Amino acid sequence: MIEPFGSLVAPFVEFGFMRRALAGCLALSVSAPPVGVFLTLRRMSLMSDAMSHAILPGAAAGFLVAGLSLPAMTLGGLVAGLAVALLAGAVTRTTVVREDANLAAFYLISLAGGVLLVSLRGSQIDLMHFLFGSVLALDDAALWLLGGISTLTLVALAVIYRPLVMECVDPLFLRTVSRSGGPVHLAFLALVVVNLVGGFQALGTLLAVGLMLLPAVAARFWARDLGGLIPVSIVIAALSSVSGLSLSYRFDLPSGPAIVLAAGALYLASMLAGPRDGLLRRLVRSRHLAA
Amino acid sequence: MSAGLRRPDPIRLVGLTLGYDRHPAIHHLDGTVRAGDLLALVGPNGAGKSTLLKGMVGEIRCLDGRIERAGPIAYMPQADEIDRSFPLSVMDLAGMGLWRRDGAWRSLGRRRRLIEAALAAVGLDGFEARPIGTLSGGQFRRALFARLILQDCPVLLLDEPFTGIDARTVDDLLALLRTWHAEGRTVVAALHDLGQVRDHFPTTLLLAREPVAWGPTGRVLTPENLARARNLSEAWDDSAPICAGPHASGAPAHDHGGHGVDAHHHHEDAA
Numbered sequence: 001m002i003e004p005f006g007s008l009v010a011p012f013v014e015f016g017f018m019r020r021a022l023a024g025c026l027a028l029s030v031s032a033p034p035v036g037v038f039l040t041l042r043r044m045s046l047m048s049d050a051m052s053h054a055i056l057p058g059a060a061a062g063f064l065v066a067g068l069s070l071p072a073m074t075l076g077g078l079v080a081g082l083a084v085a086l087l088a089g090a091v092t093r094t095t096v097v098r099e100d101a102n103l104a105a106f107y108l109i110s111l112a113g114g115v116l117l118v119s120l121r122g123s124q125i126d127l128m129h130f131l132f133g134s135v136l137a138l139d140d141a142a143l144w145l146l147g148g149i150s151t152l153t154l155v156a157l158a159v160i161y162r163p164l165v166m167e168c169v170d171p172l173f174l175r176t177v178s179r180s181g182g183p184v185h186l187a188f189l190a191l192v193v194v195n196l197v198g199g200f201q202a203l204g205t206l207l208a209v210g211l212m213l214l215p216a217v218a219a220r221f222w223a224r225d226l227g228g229l230i231p232v233s234i235v236i237a238a239l240s241s242v243s244g245l246s247l248s249y250r251f252d253l254p255s256g257p258a259i260v261l262a263a264g265a266l267y268l269a270s271m272l273a274g275p276r277d278g279l280l281r282r283l284v285r286s287r288h289l290a291a
Numbered sequence: 292m293s294a295g296l297r298r299p300d301p302i303r304l305v306g307l308t309l310g311y312d313r314h315p316a317i318h319h320l321d322g323t324v325r326a327g328d329l330l331a332l333v334g335p336n337g338a339g340k341s342t343l344l345k346g347m348v349g350e351i352r353c354l355d356g357r358i359e360r361a362g363p364i365a366y367m368p369q370a371d372e373i374d375r376s377f378p379l380s381v382m383d384l385a386g387m388g389l390w391r392r393d394g395a396w397r398s399l400g401r402r403r404r405l406i407e408a409a410l411a412a413v414g415l416d417g418f419e420a421r422p423i424g425t426l427s428g429g430q431f432r433r434a435l436f437a438r439l440i441l442q443d444c445p446v447l448l449l450d451e452p453f454t455g456i457d458a459r460t461v462d463d464l465l466a467l468l469r470t471w472h473a474e475g476r477t478v479v480a481a482l483h484d485l486g487q488v489r490d491h492f493p494t495t496l497l498l499a500r501e502p503v504a505w506g507p508t509g510r511v512l513t514p515e516n517l518a519r520a521r522n523l524s525e526a527w528d529d530s531a532p533i534c535a536g537p538h539a540s541g542a543p544a545h546d547h548g549g550h551g552v553d554a555h556h557h558h559e560d561a562a
Contacts, residue, residue, distance in 0.1 A: 041377055162395045166387055169377045169423075176348055176366050177390040177442075224422060225378045 008242070011249040020138045021245055024202050025259060027146040028211055029237035031153035032195045034230045036216030038188065042168050045213055047100065050107040051189075052196045052209045054084035057114030059200065064117060070141050074197055081193035084110050089186055135202045135245075135255045142202075149198040153191055160184045165226070203256040210260030211237055218267040221274025236266050298326035299361045301446040301477050302347055306356030308534075309339070309346040315354060315534070316342040318501045324479060326445075329472040331488040331508065332481040334498035334520055340481035341369065343498065344448045347479070363391065365444035367435050369451050375424050381434050382419040385410055388441030409437040414463060429460045436464055447471065449480040453487070465491055485512060499523035 011018045039048055058080025059073040066072035088102040138146075157164075163184040166174040174181045192212075199208025215236035216229070223229045244259030272279050302324040309317040317339040324330060332340045345351050346358060348366040386399045386406045393399065399406065410416055413433040423431060432452065439447060453461045468491065471478055482488055488495055488508060495511040497503040499520040504511040 160395075165377075165379065165383075166390075168374065169379055169384070170368075170373045170387075172350060172366070172368055172372060173387065173438075175350065176364065177387075178395070180395065225380065229378065 007250065008246050011246055017136050017138075018245065018249060020143060021135045021202075021255065022241065024135065024138045024143055024146045025211075025241035025245065026238055027143075027150040028195070028198055028202055029215075029241050030234055031150040032199060032208075032212040033215040033219070033233035033237045034157055035153065035188075035191050035195050036212040036214075037219065037226070037229045037233050038164065038168065039192065040213065040216050040220070044100070045217070047103055048192055048196065048209050048212055050103045051081055051085065051192055052200070053111040053114075054107040055081045055193070055196055055200060057110050057117055058083075060114045060117035064120075070139070070145065074145060077197040077200060078193065080110060080114075081196060082190060085189035085193055086186065089189060093182070134204075135259070138202065146198050146202065149194050153195060156187060156191055160187055164188055203259060207256045207260045210263055211240070214260065214263035214267045215240065218263075218270040218274075221270040221276050221278050224276060236270070237263065240266055300325050301361050301364070302479075303359040304356070305359065307346070307353060307358060308355035309342050309351060310354050311351075313354065316500060317346065317498070318534075319356070320502050322496070322502070322505050324446075324477060326477055327472070327475050328477050328479070328494055329468065329492050330477075330479045331492035331495045332479060332498060333483075333485065333488055333495055333512070334503075335523075337500070338498040338520070338523075339500050340498055341450050344450050344479065344481060347448055362446065363444050364446045364448060365439055365442040366448045367439055367450060367452060369454070370428060370431060370435070373435075375426075375431065377423070379423050380419065381410065381415060381421050381423060381426065382406060384423050384434055385437040385441060388438035388443075391442065406437075406441065409440040410434070412440060413437045413467070414460075429456045432456055432464070433460065436467060440467075444476075446477045447479070449478070451481050451483065453482065453484065461487075485517075488512065 012022055036045075036048070039045055055077040058076035058078065060076070061080070062069065062072035062074070062076030065076075084103070084106045088099060088106050091097065091102045092099040160180075163174060163178065163180045167181055167184055167188075171181055195212060196208045199211055202208075203211060215233040218236050219229045219233035222232045240259055240263035244262035245255055247253060247262065248255040248258035270278065275281060300323045304320050304322050304324075307317060307320040308315045316337075320343070332343065334340055342351065344366065346353065347360070348364050349358075349360070350366075383399075386402065388409070389399065389402055389405070393402065407416070407419065410418060413436045415430065415433050415437060418426070418430065418434075423434065426434060436452075439449075452464065456464070465487070468478055468480070480492070482492075489512060492508055494506065495508040496505045497511050497516055497520055500523060503520045503523075504513075504516045
């Protein structure tokens with residue numbers, strides 16, 4: 001039993017950059033999955049995908065101004081993502097077009113702008129950095145950023161938890177008892193953006209969504225209520241981070257995709273073996289209860 | 292009842308036009324919901340009952356005229372407007388009724404007894420931990436009524452509260468309405484069952500996009516009024532001209548020459 005455990009731990013014991021990568025990924029594993037749980041429950045899973053693309057032009061603009069500078073690219077990504085989220089939210093609240101359609105419109109504009117910006121000045125290598133991240137090269141600033149995002153997300157979710165749940169279940173009721181519906185919705189969108197920006201540091205824009213959504217979807221096969229879904233999704237994300245990183249080290253794979261593939265494998269395993277509506281559970285039809 | 296003793300009218304409608312995309316779903320409605328009213332909203336599909344309730348609660352903006360509200364209003368939507376797939380327990384759903392009192396952060400644990408009492412009052416004792424997705428239509432309705440009880444609001448608007456509910460549940464919930472009425476609360480409910488309205492609701496507003504009659508139920512639900520309500524067009528005319536009626540001045544209801552409707556809104560005092 002010691003040998004596989006040892007090979008799982010060894011790279012983290014041996015190399016500082018692996019420990020940094022692990023710390024960064026674990027920080028993200030604590031904050032992104034709870035946001036993903038709310039996204040899936042609101043049937044907005046694909047919204048995070050759209051948002052991850054919307055971040056690109058901002059990060060690209062930061063890159064054009066300051067080169068491969070973490071603060072500039074993060075700030076740019078935040079501004080672009082929040083702008084798209086707020087614009088889509090505002091347009092949705094004032095017109096009849098639904099939010100998903102508005103998001104699609106704005107993110108396409110944003111993404112096209114981003115690709116244009118990157119290709120104007122950058123090389124292929126820069127583009128790969130945007131898309132697949134650099135989890136094995138996290139410096140102090142990046143770790144602080146990920147830790148800060150994680151802390152902010154958990155505090156913010158605790159503060160808006162009840163109105164956010166009500167906004168999902170019965171937004172009309174929330175509007176009749178409180179004015180918090182609009183601000184809470186926007187705060188939630190901001191959390192999505194902030195976590196995607198954090199994820200884009202570690203995993204790249206394309207895969208940032210993976211750590212947000214896959215654990216959240218997988219958790220649906222293990223838990224029924226929010227009190228179970230959120231912790232389960234965090235555990236699954238943390239497991240994906242650890243196993244993805246050590247696999248990427250062992251077999252010399254790119255670490256971002258390895259982490260998301262690990263999360264994907266855990267999702268498939270949950271779908272098969274999860275106690276709540278997992279496929280195996282369905283095959284073995286359990287006797288029904290008396291009442 | 293002398294004017295001096297009367298509580299302020301909770302809802303006043305002044306030249307009210309509500310609708311979607313400039314097409315009126317409610318047209319030039321004047322009237323007052325008085326404190327303590329038990330008012331039934333009756334009319335064919337598309338008559339504007341839900342629209343009026345949503346307007347009263349402030350959910351849709353007035354195209355013309357205004358709604359004057361005094362104090363908080365509790366609103367129960369049609370059941371299909373709530374996402375029942377969300378993993379929320381019956382306890383948590385009903386407990387949200389305490390929002391005005393406890394806000395977004397205070398623990399509901401201290402209110403457990405209160406919430407359990409409200410659930411027991413609607414016959415849902417023992418359902419506290421059940422996810423709302425596992426409830427039947429009638430049980431979910433009861434849970435919404437428990438939330439209303441906890442809201443403890445002087446004015447309650449109910450949109451088709453008894454649709455798709457079995458007779459026993461309806462009887463229980465009607466008893467609850469009578470209790471609220473006896474406590475002096477104002478209750479407005481959109482309903483389809485005319486027998487129910489005649490038996491339990493002293494006042495009725497008969498709507499067919501325009502007010503047909505508003506007053507004591509016996510005088511509103513006459514065969515002539517009902518026939519007229521049925522005949523009013525449900526059509527949505529894209530090329531309709533801009534309405535030439537009075538605009539938001541609180542002017543007395545006018546006669547729409549071409550509509551063939553008696554626009555004197557029969558608003559009689561129920562008392």
